[in-house]
Amino acid sequence: MKRILTGIQSSGIPHLGNILGAIQPSIKLSNITESESFLFIADLHSFTQIKNADALKQNTFETASAWLACGVDTEKTVFYKQSDIPEVTELSWYLSCFFPYNRLKLAHAFKDKSSNFENVNCGLFTYPMLMAADILLYDADVVPVGKDQLQHIEFTRDIGIKFNNHYGEIFKIPDSMTTKDADYIPGIDNQKMSKSKNNVINIFDNDSNLRKQIMRIQTDSKNINEPKDYSSCTIFKIFSLIASESEIFEMKKNYVEGSIGYGDAKKLLFEKIKSNFKNEREKFNEFKLNPEEVESKLKIGSEKAKSAAKKTLKRVRSKLGY
Numbered sequence: 006m007k008r009i010l011t012g013i014q015s016s017g018i019p020h021l022g023n024i025l026g027a028i029q030p031s032i033k034l035s036n037i038t039e040s041e042s043f044l045f046i047a048d049l050h051s052f053t054q055i056k057n058a059d060a061l062k063q064n065t066f067e068t069a070s071a072w073l074a075c076g077v078d079t080e081k082t083v084f085y086k087q088s089d090i091p092e093v094t095e096l097s098w099y100l101s102c103f104f105p106y107n108r109l110k111l112a113h114a115f116k117d118k119s120s121n122f123e124n125v126n127c128g129l130f131t132y133p134m135l136m137a138a139d140i141l142l143y144d145a146d147v148v149p150v151g152k153d154q155l156q157h158i159e160f161t162r163d164i165g166i167k168f169n170n171h172y173g174e175i176f177k178i179p180d181s182m183t184t185k186d187a188d189y190i191p192g193i194d195n196q197k198m199s200k201s202k203n204n205v206i207n208i209f210d211n212d213s214n215l216r217k218q219i220m221r222i223q224t225d226s227k228n229i230n231e232p233k234d235y236s237s238c239t240i241f242k243i244f245s246l247i248a249s250e251s252e253i254f255e256m257k258k259n260y261v262e263g264s265i266g267y268g269d270a271k272k273l274l275f276e277k278i279k280s281n282f283k284n285e286r287e288k289f290n291e292f293k294l295n296p297e298e299v300e301s302k303l304k305i306g307s308e309k310a311k312s313a314a315k316k317t318l319k320r321v322r323s324k325l326g327y
Contacts (some may be wrong), residue, residue: 008041009034010145010179012087012136013072015048015065020205021278022190022198025246028075031149035082042082043143043310044072046303049087049094049135053128069299071209074288083313085306087139092314097138099321100164101131103171108163109133113156137161142314144177152183172324176317190246193222195239206243208282209289219275220268229266240270247281 011031019028035042048065055061065086077084087093109115112133115125128135136157140148141164148158158181165176189197192204199205206218222239235241235257245253256273259265279286292299 007146010043012047017064018067070292074285083309085310089307092318097135101134145179224267232263233260235260
C-alpha cells in the first residue's frame with residue numbers, strides 16, 4: 006500500500022484557487038483504496054512568517070475547518086498538526102547536519118528574500134530541512150506538490166539518499182507528483198489567485214461579501230450586446246472550472262452571440278459557486294460554532310502520526326548512535 010503525504014500551510018481560510026488546485030485533488034487522491042494518506046497542517050512552517058500566537062492558532066483552525074468541510078475523511082486519512090509531532094524537529098536537526106550550506110543557499114524561498122537579509126530568519130533558511138523531515142519521518146512513497154515545490158522534493162530525496170549511503174537503509178526515498186490543476190487558477194484580476202495579491206474568492210464568506218468579491222472581477226469595456234472573447238475573460242475562466250459541460254457550452258454561446266453582459270455573467274458565477282459549494286459552506290459554519298470537534302479530529306490524527314514518527318525516529322537514532 007502506497008503512503009501519500011501532503012502538507013498544507015496554515016494561512017487561514019483557503020480560497021477558491023486552493024480548493025480547486027489543491028484540496029479537491031488531494032481529497033480525491035486520499036480516497037484511492039490502495040493508498041494510505043497522511044495530511045498535515047504545517048503550522049511550524051508558518052512560524053517563519055507569523056509571530057502572533059492568536060493569529061497562528063486561528064489560521065490553523067480555519068485551515069483545518071475548511072479541509073474538513075471539503076470532505077477530508079479522517080477514517081481514511083491521518084489528518085494532524087505538524088506542531089503536535091516534536092519528532093519532526095529532532096529529525097530536521099539531524100538532516101541539517103548532513104546537508105551542505107551552499108545547497109541551502111539555492112533554496113527558492115531563501116533566494117527570493119536574500120536581497121534584504123533583515124527579512125530572512127534562520128527558520129526560513131533551514132525551511133527545506135524541516136520539510137524534508139516532514140516527508141522522511143513518515144516513510145512517504147508519494148508527495149503531491151506544485152511545480153514551485155519540486156525543489157524541496159529534490160532536496161528531500163538527496164538528503165535521504167545521502168543518509169542511506171552513509172548509514173545503511175534508513176529512509177524510504179519518496180517520489181513527487183505534480184498536478185496540472187494546481188498550476189494556475191485565475192484571481193479576480195486574471196493573475197494567479199493568491200492572498201498576497203488580494204485577488205481571491207473566498208467561498209466560505211457570507212453571501213454579501215462573496216458577491217462583492219465576484220463583482221470586482223476585472224473585465225474589458227464591451228457593451229452588453231457586443232460579442233465577447235470568452236477565452237480571455239476571467240469570469241468565464243473561473244466559471245468553466247466549476248460548471249458542467251452543458252453550462253459551459255451555453256455560457257460560451259452567449260459570449261460569442263453577445264447575448265449576455267458581464268454583470269449577468271458575474272451573477273451566474275455567484276449562483277454557481279453558492280450551489281456547488283453549498284454543503285462545504287454549511288459545514289464550515291458548523292465547525293466555527295463547534296471548534297472542539299475540529300480539535301478532536303486533529304488530536305486523533307496526531308496520535309496516529311506520532312506512532313509512525315516514533316518508529317522512524319527510533320530507527321534513525323539507533324543508526325546515528327544515540
